[in-house]
Amino acid sequence: MNRNYDAVVIGGSLGGIMAAYALSKEGIKTLLVEQYHWIGGQLTSQGVPSDEHNYIEFTGATKTYRKFREDIRSYYRNHPDIIDELKTKEIFNPGNGWVSKNSSDPRVSLKFLEELLNPFIESGILTLMTDTKLIGAEASEDTVYNVLLKNDTEEFIVExxxxxxxxxxxxxxxxxxxxxxxxAESFDETNEPHAAKEKDPYDMQPITWTAAVGYDENNTIVMEKPALYDYFKSYIMPFNESILSWYAAGLDQGSKREFSMFAEGPYENTPDMFKYRQVIEKNHFKRGVNASVMLINWPQNDYILGNIFDDENALYHQYKAKQLTLSLVYWLYSEARRDDGKGFGYKEIFLVPEVLGTKDGLAMAPYIRESRRIKALYTIKEQDINKRYAKKAPDFRDSVGIGHYHIDLHMTTKTKTYFFDETYPFQIPLGALIPLKTKNLIASCKNIGTTHVTNGCYRLHPVEWNIGESAGYLVAYCLKNNVTPKEVYENDTLLKDYQNLLEASGILLKWPESVLGEFEEWAHI
Structure with missing residues (x-):
């Protein structure tokens, strides 16, 4: 017998969690399905601390996201072994990483994500299935009827x-x-300044398979040389350095940047990469923590040699992506130039499997930058948000949330293109969540209607969180009012009613004028 729900959320990403949360909160019988053992996607199973904008401490995210951030800090404030200085500090960075203002152990994030859903699971309105994979679906040209799922014991259909x-x-x-x-779309398709001359569906941003790496001066763990270490050691990047080096692509095409482990001595003006995505700071604890730990998601382990979907060699590319990360860690351990002038190799480092819930210290899943993206009712283009080409911040009538991040296009898998550019604080338009034809499928993660270029700023943690939450409320609104997502998008009365639901639920639809004013001033310089 087939199983039936009002809504099925495929993917326990941050977007999936928040879609399930919003649906359940609105009383919609929901199934949430996750392929891996941990829910949380990029923040947990993919091992990437939250990338956030400069206004995150006071605005620019949903109420639920801001509470989640505070729950993380509260956990550390109340930890029995935390140093006294942090017990009463309102704003601090638990993991002391510099790319995130609130970096933390992924296991702590997992704890609060699970607690967010637990009341709905206990009430029976929400069913969560982890370690469960999507393997098929039945659909017509415009309607999805069911999905075929598989776990360790059975295959089953869900309607x-x-x-x-x-x-x-x-x-x-x-x-x-x-x-x-x-x-990559072509310029003829999108008219974007940074679009490619010719489209290439296989020229994607790279995945990164992260790993948890500890640092302890008393370390005695000996690392083994990975199988593909020599291959990667000899691989020369477009900027004429080995992929296993202290160099990586710069901010502009053809340029390179130099990094270091701790920015010490003659390298004090280079980025300190151990603290880049550090999630455990040993000095924040009085006892019980013997090593600081980082999650290694560096430019050097961006996997640029192939793609892991819509590619016949996808499984091999996953293997090579893992080998690249293990090779980078081994290079740091055995051959990397030390900042302190004491030769080569940091014997102090080691893999920390328990931080990522795996046996090998690698993340459960690869970090995905660029997804399949729906052909949407509205596609967000570079000229909507790039400060160089838009005269002001976007003001979408159908806004369902806000976000901000620079366009950060990592070196791609075919043309090896990369660039970095600034954006206005932006909105998330409802039209980007709705497919052109499929009536009962909603994009709820980084698969919304962006381009190869604009995906580079809409993929971040708080934006994905907002996308999923708004998607969940959209489906709940449609079910309760017997309307379709497209009708909500096209009808001003329905749209306003739905937006009122979002605002009542703590979702900001516009940026404060105080923030936008800063960017308007910039635009006139």
Whole structure:
């Protein structure tokens, strides 16, 4: 017998969690399905601390995201072994990483994400299935009827009125005849200043397979040389340095930057990469913590040699991505130039499997930058948000949230293109969540209607969180009012009613004028 729900969320990403949260909160019988053992996607199973904008401490995120951030800090404040200085400090960085203002152990994030959903699971309105994979679906040209799921013991069919794709790679799209785009669009297609001359669906941003790496001066763990170490050691990047080096791509095409482990001695003006994504700070604890730990998601372990979806060699590329990360860690351990002038290799480092819930110290899943992206009712383009080309910040009538981050295009897998550019604080338009044809599927993660270029700023943690939460409320609104997502998008009365629900739920639809004013001043310089 088939199982039935009002809504099925495929993917326990941050977007998937928040879609399930919003649906459950609105009383919609929901199933949340996650392929891996941990929910949380990029923040947990993928091992990437939260990337956030400069206003995050007071605005620019949903109420639930801000509470989640505070729950993380509260956990550390009340930790029995935390140093006295942090017990009463309102704003601090638990892991002391510099790319995130609130970096923390992924196990702590997992704890609070699970607690967010637990009341709904206990009430029976929400069912969570982890270690469960999507393997098929039944759909017509415009309607999804059911999905086929598989776990360790069985395969089964699940029917629903709505399906929300919250996977990091848009796994539901090809199975449901939902039109989508991958890789780089052409200038003729998008008219974007940074678009490619010719489209290439296989020229994607790289994945990164992160690992947890500890540092302890008393370390005695001996690292073994990875199988592909020599291959990667001899691989020369477009800027004429080995991929296993202290150099990585700069901010502009053809340039390079130098890094170091701790920015000490003659390298004090280079980025300190151990603290870049550090999630455990030993000095924040009085006892019980013997090593600081970072999650290694550096430019040097961006995997630029192939893609892991819509590619016949996907499994091999996953293996090589893991080998690249293990090779980078081994290079740091055995051959990397030391900042302190004491030769080469940091014998103090070691893999820390327990931080990521795995046996090998690698993340459960690869970090995905670029997904399959729906062909949407509205596609967000570079000229909507790039400060160089837009005269002001976007003001979408159908805004369902806000975000901010620079366009950060990592070196791509085919043309090896990369660039970095500034954006206005932006909005998330509802039209980007709704496919052109498929009536009962909603994009709820980084698979919304962005381009190869704009994906580079809409993929971040608080934005994905907002996308999923708004998607969940959209489906709940449609079910309760017997309307379709497209009708909500096109009808001003329905749209305003739905937006009122979002605002009542703590979702900001516009940036404060005080923030926008800073950027308007910049635009006139």
């Amino acid at each position: 629903a009125k709505y399906f929300l794709d919250a996977t990091d790679t848009g796994e539901l799209l090809p199975l449901t005849n939902t039109a989508y785009v991958t890789g």
